[in-house]
Amino acid sequence: MIYIVLDLEATCWNGKRLAPNEIIEIGAIAINEAGETEGEFNTFVKPSLAPQLSDFCTKLTSITQDMVDDAPLYPAAHQAFLDWIHNFDQEYWLCSWGFYDKSQFKHDCKLHGLDKDWLKKHISVKHQYHKIKPTKRPIGMKGALALEDIKLDGTHHRGIDDARNIAKIFVRYLNEWTFK
Numbered sequence: 001m002i003y004i005v006l007d008l009e010a011t012c013w014n015g016k017r018l019a020p021n022e023i024i025e026i027g028a029i030a031i032n033e034a035g036e037t038e039g040e041f042n043t044f045v046k047p048s049l050a051p052q053l054s055d056f057c058t059k060l061t062s063i064t065q066d067m068v069d070d071a072p073l074y075p076a077a078h079q080a081f082l083d084w085i086h087n088f089d090q091e092y093w094l095c096s097w098g099f100y101d102k103s104q105f106k107h108d109c110k111l112h113g114l115d116k117d118w119l120k121k122h123i124s125v126k127h128q129y130h131k132i133k134p135t136k137r138p139i140g141m142k143g144a145l146a147l148e149d150i151k152l153d154g155t156h157h158r159g160i161d162d163a164r165n166i167a168k169i170f171v172r173y174l175n176e177w178t179f180k
């Protein structure tokens, strides 16, 4: 079994949406059953519906226009990501902080006419963490890192950095996640 801890960034606006949100970054860490990192995947993605990033989005994510202008469109990024996952030649589970990432992937797959079956094996680390460490309601990644006394490395809202930080929580409770 290989665990793919992932985090997406997407186009966004302050207030009214100018287009449906589209993926602009995929960050992922592959973790084996011993809790060791087997590899990392990171790509920016050029959005199709609204190729111009809002200032709000760049401020939030630190992802600039240049980064997405030079990036592949979703279908090529999707293929590269799936190829990377399949390279491990093992059964995999996708793990993200909440259900947002899965639904955003579904949206972009639908937009580009791509298969969504690969998303079936997914868990929300956020909602399972809530059962391990009960708080009033499920908390954000930043709050969970603080609660765990784990340093937030890198830049919050960058897909690869968020994935690395989520992976630290994932590994800490490696034997407590439920996969079904």
Ligand code: AMP
Binding pocket: 007, 008, 009, 010, 011, 012, 013, 021, 060, 061, 156, 157, 158, 162
């Ligand atoms: P995150 O994984 O928390 O960095 O968020 C993933 C994506 O959700 C971001 O790239 C944005 O598209 C959207 N998002 C997150 N936080 C906000 C926010 N405060 N306002 C608008 N969109 C947001």
Ligand code: MG
Binding pocket: 007, 008, 009, 156, 157, 158, 159, 162
């Ligand atoms: Mg993120």
